[in-house]
Amino acid sequence: MPFFSFVRLVSACIVAIVMAAGIERAWAVDGAKPGTPTIAAAAAVETEGSKTRFKVTLSKPVTAQVSVMERPDRVIIDLPEVAFHLPAESGRGREGLIASYRYGLFAPGRSRVVMELTQPAVVSGMTTAPDATGAASILTIELSRADREEFRKAAVESSAAAKEASAAPVVQETKDSRPVIMIDAGHGGIDPGAAGSGNVVEKDLVLSFAQRLKKKLEENGRYKIVMTRDQDVFVSLGDRVRAARAAQADLFISVHADSIAGGQEVRGLTVYTGSERASDADSARLADRENKADAVAGVESGDMPDDVSDILMELTMRETRGFSHSFASRLVGEFDSVARLNKNPHRQARFQVLRAHDVPSVLVELGYLSSQKDLDLLMSEEWRAKMVSAMSVAVDRFFAARFARRGAAAVLP
Numbered sequence: 001m002p003f004f005s006f007v008r009l010v011s012a013c014i015v016a017i018v019m020a021a022g023i024e025r026a027w028a029v030d031g032a033k034p035g036t037p038t039i040a041a042a043a044a045v046e047t048e049g050s051k052t053r054f055k056v057t058l059s060k061p062v063t064a065q066v067s068v069m070e071r072p073d074r075v076i077i078d079l080p081e082v083a084f085h086l087p088a089e090s091g092r093g094r095e096g097l098i099a100s101y102r103y104g105l106f107a108p109g110r111s112r113v114v115m116e117l118t119q120p121a122v123v124s125g126m127t128t129a130p131d132a133t134g135a136a137s138i139l140t141i142e143l144s145r146a147d148r149e150e151f152r153k154a155a156v157e158s159s160a161a162a163k164e165a166s167a168a169p170v171v172q173e174t175k176d177s178r179p180v181i182m183i184d185a186g187h188g189g190i191d192p193g194a195a196g197s198g199n200v201v202e203k204d205l206v207l208s209f210a211q212r213l214k215k216k217l218e219e220n221g222r223y224k225i226v227m228t229r230d231q232d233v234f235v236s237l238g239d240r241v242r243a244a245r246a247a248q249a250d251l252f253i254s255v256h257a258d259s260i261a262g263g264q265e266v267r268g269l270t271v272y273t274g275s276e277r278a279s280d281a282d283s284a285r286l287a288d289r290e291n292k293a294d295a296v297a298g299v300e301s302g303d304m305p306d307d308v309s310d311i312l313m314e315l316t317m318r319e320t321r322g323f324s325h326s327f328a329s330r331l332v333g334e335f336d337s338v339a340r341l342n343k344n345p346h347r348q349a350r351f352q353v354l355r356a357h358d359v360p361s362v363l364v365e366l367g368y369l370s371s372q373k374d375l376d377l378l379m380s381e382e383w384r385a386k387m388v389s390a391m392s393v394a395v396d397r398f399f400a401a402r403f404a405r406r407g408a409a410a411v412l413p
């Protein structure tokens with residue numbers, strides 16, 4: 001039976017089971033009432049022979065859609081919005097066909113579980129049943145070992161179905177006369193980014209930093225500030241770039257705080273600009289890792305906007321890269337007196353998120369979560385305040401220079 005008809009059949013069975021249990025009311029309101037989120041209270045992985053079962057205990061039954069993806073091999077479970085109240089270590093242990101799994105908000109109203117597989121596997125069963133108390137519902141996804149060919153076929157069918165469902169629409173921002181700055185808090189939702197000690201994750205750190213930066217830049221009223229995300233939600237790299245272009249942003253600032261192998265000594269702040277050729281091997285590796293953000297969330301990133309296809313676009317891109325560089329230099333200049341900088345603080349690499357050909361863009365790595373000293377700084381209110389002040393000075397100088405240039409151009413014949 002083709003994989004998707006199988007999934008549909010299983011979904012239909014779940015509906016039937018839920019109806020039979022006489023809880024169709026819970027079914028009907030599910031997803032319609034954002035005020036009463038479904039809660040995931042427990043999750044477990046069990047192995048039996050060649051089968052592995054993933055079980056999640058939910059406060060009410062939900063519809064699940066399952067798909068698979070290659071490179072890396074993954075099983076993706078799409079759910080209505082679920083609040084995951086699971087122990088922090090959930091998903092980290094290897095068990096049967098599941099190497100690890102992660103979960104989180106994928107888009108407003110939609111949650112996702114992404115399981116990395118130890119070897120190719122397909123979904124051989126999906127059921128929902130009341131738990132022992134009868135108060136909660138257990139969703140069970142059963143995986144069975146598959147050969148590479150079978151797995152690839154299932155992945156192709158999943159990909160076709162996902163394209164049909166299409167990506168989330170990008171909100172069109174209307175341009176006002178002020179320069180528009182788009183702040184991009186890296187990662188989010190199902191993609192946690194790097195992890196530091198004490199359960200600190202990059203996605204939370206950079207969101208709270210981005211919110212502070214927005215507030216600071218809004219203080220003088222000179223700029224219109226927009227954000228690619230202002231909550232713990234996944235946004236694909238392509239949608240971040242599209243959002244910047246749709247808002248006709250004059251500047252795009254992506255905020256990250258990753259970790260690096262190399263121990264506690266590697267630390268400090270780095271500003272990156274986009275380039276086909278990386279300035280050094282570490283930067284290339286970092287960009288590769290960042291570019292995998294879509295894969296982490298179970299999204300195909302084939303569809304990137306702005307493949308520079310003609311000479312006009314290339315000219316615009318060259319000019320834009322000049323602006324990106326000049327902003328990066330100003331940022332490094334301002335950070336220099338208040339922050340500890342990485343060796344060679346202005347670097348380049350091929351970051352997907354810096355690909356808008358007509359929006360000057362930089363990516364700021366605030367520090368490394370792998371360094372306890374950096375982590376302490378990142379958590380410090382005082383340090384954050386100093387950094388957002390330095391950034392706002394750099395922004396003011398950047399736009400002052402651009403307007404001076406524009407003014408000069410206007411008076412020239």
Ligand SMILES: [Zn+2]
Pocket residue numbers: 186187193194202256257258290
């Ligand atoms: Zn990052």
